[in-house]
Amino acid sequence: MKQLIERICAIVDSENVLVDEPMSAHTTFRVGGPADCFVMPRTIDELVRVLDLVRTSGQALFIMGRGSNLLVSDEGLRGVVVQIANNLSDVQIDANGLVKAEAGASNARIAFMARDAGLTGYEFAAGIPGAVGGAAIMNAGAYDGEFKQVAVGVTCVDGEGKLVDVRPEQAEWGYRSSAIARNGLIVASVELQLHPGDPAAIQERMDDLACRRQDKQPLDKPSAGSTFKRPEGHFAGKLIQDAGMQGYQVGGAQVSTKHAGFVVNVGGATAADVLTVIRDVQCAVSREFGIDLEPEVRLWGF
Numbered sequence: 243m244k245q246l247i248e249r250i251c252a253i254v255d256s257e258n259v260l261v262d263e264p265m266s267a268h269t270t271f272r273v274g275g276p277a278d279c280f281v282m283p284r285t286i287d288e289l290v291r292v293l294d295l296v297r298t299s300g301q302a303l304f305i306m307g308r309g310s311n312l313l314v315s316d317e318g319l320r321g322v323v324v325q326i327a328n329n330l331s332d333v334q335i336d337a338n339g340l341v342k343a344e345a346g347a348s349n350a351r352i353a354f355m356a357r358d359a360g361l362t363g364y365e366f367a368a369g370i371p372g373a374v375g376g377a378a379i380m381n382a383g384a385y386d387g388e389f390k391q392v393a394v395g396v397t398c399v400d401g402e403g404k405l406v407d408v409r410p411e412q413a414e415w416g417y418r419s420s421a422i423a424r425n426g427l428i429v430a431s432v433e434l435q436l437h438p439g440d441p442a443a444i445q446e447r448m449d450d451l452a453c454r455r456q457d458k459q460p461l462d463k464p465s466a467g468s469t470f471k472r473p474e475g476h477f478a479g480k481l482i483q484d485a486g487m488q489g490y491q492v493g494g495a496q497v498s499t500k501h502a503g504f505v506v507n508v509g510g511a512t513a514a515d516v517l518t519v520i521r522d523v524q525c526a527v528s529r530e531f532g533i534d535l536e537p538e539v540r541l542w543g544f
């Protein structure tokens with residue numbers, strides 16, 4: 243690992259490489275132990291070179307964006323975490339409403355830039371606290387909007403370290419899923435086609451969605467958003483409530499009293515606390531209704 247870290251530093255500069263870095267500092271749950279090596283490439287070329295190094299080293303590789311859909315174990319991660327976030331977040335918008343964004347650009351920033359350019363179509367994503375690369379992988383969505391509705395192209399790094407263009411018909415976006423994820427591709431940049439709109443109306447829509455989130459979701463507490471995928475024909479939050487699990491708490495992890503679909507960190511939660519709450523909720527819902535809740539949150543290092 244020591245040699246690998248030295249070689250990574252030669253590509254991205256040592257200030258962009260953190261050793262034994264606590265993942266709690268990089269996840270919205272605010273839990274997670276140390277990663278052996280945490281790298282923040284600054285360009286797509288650096289990203290490709292770092293990925294190549296890690297792959298040939300045989301060390302485990304973890305790709306993350308803004309950590310808003312991750313639960314990392316208290317023991318942390320053995321291997322290399324490559325974070326595609328602030329360092330790789332350039333956004334360009336052309337006169338035809340085509341948005342070209344590096345994968346680390348936040349959804350909020352893209353939505354605000356689009357609004358300022360008088361472009362509609364990405365308002366739904368303003369409150370999704372991840373990066374656009376994460377949105378592409380999971381087909382992030384909210385309030386009838388989904389990533390796939392605006393995406394016209396995604397550039398990825400494939401398993402051989404080559405940049406490949408994925409067209410929408412190849413991406414097979416479904417509910418929180420894509421062929422990009424299934425094929426283990428890494429998103430480097432995206433292209434979104436937005437359309438001219440009235441900036442005041444765009445702002446109004448964004449304000450309305452922000453209010454609806456504020457009303458319903460426990461945004462004042464660390465979480466990773468909806469903990470479980472929506473089971474077909476049901477709402478996870480309602481099932482959890484009806485199973486009597488709302489407010490259920492283990493250590494610092496709790497089924498939110500505001501929205502049962504969220505597990506929140508009410509203070510000092512460990513990843514083990516969160517995972518125990520997740521497992522206990524799954525058992526309760528399965529016992530009461532015979533329905534298996536599948537975590538939407540990605541579990542790393544358990």
Ligand SMILES: Cc1cc2nc3c(=O)[nH]c(=O)nc-3n(C[C@H](O)[C@H](O)[C@H](O)COP(=O)(O)OP(=O)(O)OC[C@H]3O[C@@H](n4cnc5c(N)ncnc54)[C@H](O)[C@@H]3O)c2cc1C
Nearest residue numbers: 307308309310311372373375376377382383384429466467
């Ligand atoms: C308060 C709150 C509200 C939320 N509301 C919503 C919502 O309304 N709708 C919704 O869909 N989600 C929501 N989420 C969940 C989350 O924000 C999204 O899933 C988001 O798309 C994750 O992006 P990220 O950059 O944080 O990814 P991360 O959490 O860093 O990673 C998530 C997964 O994506 C992979 N990944 C990330 N970036 C890349 C990349 N460039 N290439 C390849 N793989 C990558 C990671 O390996 C991991 O498997 C919410 C979360 C919170 C905390």
